[in-house]
Amino acid sequence: MRVRNRKGATELLEANPHYVVLNPVDAKGKWRETFGNDHPIHIEVGSGKGAFITGMAKANPAINYIGIDIQKSVLSYALDKVLAADVPNIKLLWVDGSELTNYFADGEIDRLYLNFSDPWPKKRHEKRRLTHKSFLDTFKQILPEKGEIHFKTDNRGLFEYSLVSFSQYGMILKGVWLDLHASDFEGNVLTEYEQKFSSKGQVIYRVEAEFQ
Ligand SMILES: C[S@@+](CC[C@H](N)C(=O)[O-])C[C@H]1O[C@@H](n2cnc3c(N)ncnc32)[C@H](O)[C@@H]1O
Numbered sequence: 001m002r003v004r005n006r007k008g009a010t011e012l013l014e015a016n017p018h019y020v021v022l023n024p025v026d027a028k029g030k031w032r033e034t035f036g037n038d039h040p041i042h043i044e045v046g047s048g049k050g051a052f053i054t055g056m057a058k059a060n061p062a063i064n065y066i067g068i069d070i071q072k073s074v075l076s077y078a079l080d081k082v083l084a085a086d087v088p089n090i091k092l093l094w095v096d097g098s099e100l101t102n103y104f105a106d107g108e109i110d111r112l113y114l115n116f117s118d119p120w121p122k123k124r125h126e127k128r129r130l131t132h133k134s135f136l137d138t139f140k141q142i143l144p145e146k147g148e149i150h151f152k153t154d155n156r157g158l159f160e161y162s163l164v165s166f167s168q169y170g171m172i173l174k175g176v177w178l179d180l181h182a183s184d185f186e187g188n189v190l191t192e193y194e195q196k197f198s199s200k201g202q203v204i205y206r207v208e209a210e211f212q
Helices: 009-014 031-035 051-059 072-085 097-102 123-128 133-142 156-168 192-199
Strands: 041-045 064-069 090-094 111-115 148-153 172-177 205-210
Touching: 009 072, 031 041, 031 064, 041 051, 051 064, 051 072, 051 090, 051 111, 051 192, 064 072, 072 090, 097 133, 133 156, 148 156, 156 172, 156 205
Parallel strands: 041 064, 041 111, 064 090, 111 148
Antiparallel strands: 148 205, 172 205
């Protein structure tokens, strides 16, 4: 998803340092201090316009959330939602998910969410998929032993690719949902893409995978 540049996005992000961590390199190894408590930290890589991460933060006040997106304008729309929600347990980062080891110490993150990641269907773009082995190397490093990735998508091709990628990496698939919205899964928080695709009748897939 490419979003048109939003006028004033930089100024908006810079004006809200309480929510937007502009120098995340300095926070490496100190995220619990940054939040001011010892609560678990869950991140979403590719958080888009922020409906999921904000909804999760509202629903789970004893968990700290960090929304990460590579596009500044997109992150500024997420900030609108965070400001409206006015909750203390959320931060936003404008960084590339492939560089997370620059911003998080080993094992500093307790869970990682991927939602409706760009599918990059062409084989020559495989390395850009967020469930490619090279991203799993990065994610494994910042998660604890047996750390988990929770992944949702409407894209069957990316879902099947990711199941194979997780399995080949030696991860355990703790749960697989082939039609999340028709299942008895409780507490699902919808993302913007999920709202859009499910309203068109598309099936939503979900997997929970655990590093070994
Ligand atoms: C298709 S959108 C989905 C947004 C949101 N998760 C949702 O479900 O509505 C994918 C998002 O991932 C972001 N993204 C793509 N590659 C990324 C990367 N390497 N690091 C961080 N964010 C990335 C994009 O900028 C975009 O906002």
